[in-house]
Amino acid sequence: MSVGQDLADEAARYASMGWMRGTSGNLSVVLDRDPLRLAVTASGLDKGELTADDHVEVDAHGEPLGPGVPSAEAGLHARIAAVSGAGAVVHVHALAPVLAAERWPGGVQLADLEMLKGFGRQAHGDLVTIPVIPNGQDMRVLGDAFERGYRADTPALIVARHGSYVWGADLRQARHRLECLEWLLRFILETGRGA
Template structure:
């Protein structure tokens, strides 16, 4: 847990400096066990620019606290973190409140499409000849409902609209994920750059 907490603290400070995790907003997680699924997720109510290796909570596959000796509540979106990790096989899931992601989700509620851009390579796709779509799902306080929305938008990927390791939560923020912390960071940073570009040229 301490190693996971240290890694998330580094990322939390990085994203706070970007302005993506203002105050206590946003949450990050990393898988610490696959079977059964257990994740270390940032604790609720912690100033993200001041996060330490101790400010993480262990959650199970439902998003509930998994350590009875730890009274701290996990982040409100913990259930979606565990859902994404279970559905995609991700080793880390990051959620931030990047402004351009929220604006893009508001402008394009059916999803934000990109084609013929070099940055697509960083999301695992060819720079040319492939159209990708970052899905937008409704914001809901019940993470079970949020998980169902995620499945409806993300899982039906096809050759024409391939999987993208990111999803926008309408009027809320963006989740991105990857095989490990480095991949999740890369996918988040690239998705945010693409969304910033889309907003800027509208």
């Protein structure tokens, strides 16, 4: 299967879950590390209807290397991939992360929940803090904020009043981590049991 088809299939999955409403959200896969190049979903398209051709190759700054218009957040995808070493980055607009960031703007703390294993963390006795950064339109500013709060053992970031970014070695691992994050955040929101 092609990278473009993988991106289209994953986007359709998230769109069906209501996490990529309208044309929101974007996904990326690292194509090369030296120099850094990524395939990013194209801008302005319904993520439930992407084809294998609906992606754009970008450089380490999120600038297009060929035809098409990449997502406006391509620069942040590239920064996350460069700093974390991730092979794929997923950005969705699921509601739970946005609500959690509103409630805990200094970072969302999670502990003593079995689903933390999905992040490669311990289910008990391991405090996990998901960083929250303010929203903005300058991807360099957002990238700097991400880098300041980055922890190698926490593969997620919430942009306040916007959405979440989760990354992994590939799209599948990123998806599993995102599903775990959404479950964890729904749990603490619905129970009022933040760490």
